[in-house]
Amino acid sequence: MNSKYSKIEYEAGACFGSCPIFKITINPDRTAVLEAEHFNFSKGFSKGEFDKPREGTFKGTIKEEDYNKLITLLDGLDIKNLNEKYGERNVTDLPTSYLRINFADGTSKNVEDYGKKGTEKLSEAYKFFEDLRNNQQWTKVK
Numbered sequence: 001m002n003s004k005y006s007k008i009e010y011e012a013g014a015c016f017g018s019c020p021i022f023k024i025t026i027n028p029d030r031t032a033v034l035e036a037e038h039f040n041f042s043k044g045f046s047k048g049e050f051d052k053p054r055e056g057t058f059k060g061t062i063k064e065e066d067y068n069k070l071i072t073l074l075d076g077l078d079i080k081n082l083n084e085k086y087g088e089r090n091v092t093d094l095p096t097s098y099l100r101i102n103f104a105d106g107t108s109k110n111v112e113d114y115g116k117k118g119t120e121k122l123s124e125a126y127k128f129f130e131d132l133r134n135n136q137q138w139t140k141v142k
Contacts, residue, residue: 003028003071003104004103004104004105005028005071005074005101005102005103005104006027006028006102006103006104007025007026007027007028007100007101007102008025008026008027008070008074008100008101008102009023009024009025009026009098009099009100009101009102010023010024010097010098010099010100010125010126010129011023011024011097011098011100012095012097012116012126012129012130013095013096013097013098014038014095015093015094015095016092016093017093018039019039019095020036020038020039020040020130020133021036021037021038021039021040022034022035022036022037022040022133023035024129024132024133026062026067026070028104030061030062030063030064030067031059031060031061031062032059032060032061032062032132032136033057033058033059034057034058034059034060034132034133034138035054035057035058036054036055036056036057036058036133037054037055038052038054038055040055040133041055041133056140056141056142057140057141057142058138058139058140058141059138059139059141060136060137060138060139061136061137062132062136063136066132066135066136069128070125070128073121073124073125073128074101074125076121077119077121077122077125079099079101079109079111080107080109082109082111082118082119082122083111083118084109084110084111084112085111085112085113085114086111086112086113086114086115086117086118086119086122087112087113087114087115087117087118088114088115089114091115094114094115094116095115095116096112096113096114096115096116097112097113097116097126098110098111098112098113099111099113099122099125099126113126
């Protein structure tokens, strides 16, 4: 694979409620690691979820069609020109997302988005990452 992205990482943080908490790291060969903390596979909300152990670390290979869609989404973001921070901190209890991109040229870009609504295209990318938790084959490794 000759990708301009050497590593793609998306992390979704906690909110006051049952927002999925996870991190997914995707490599140019489409191999991926999903670190699932809480609310990724459970239906409904229970405060007791936080008392349970983290859901686990999973490995998989992103389907080629989905990887290509992801690259198209990322290309459309004009990542290097995005703000490093988005979101209105006056509102409490919203989730924060982190998009971390390492480029093949050695540069990187980190975008922190409180509330996950930085731009319309970013929101679309976040949804895509969140869907990957359920539409790919994952194997639990720990």
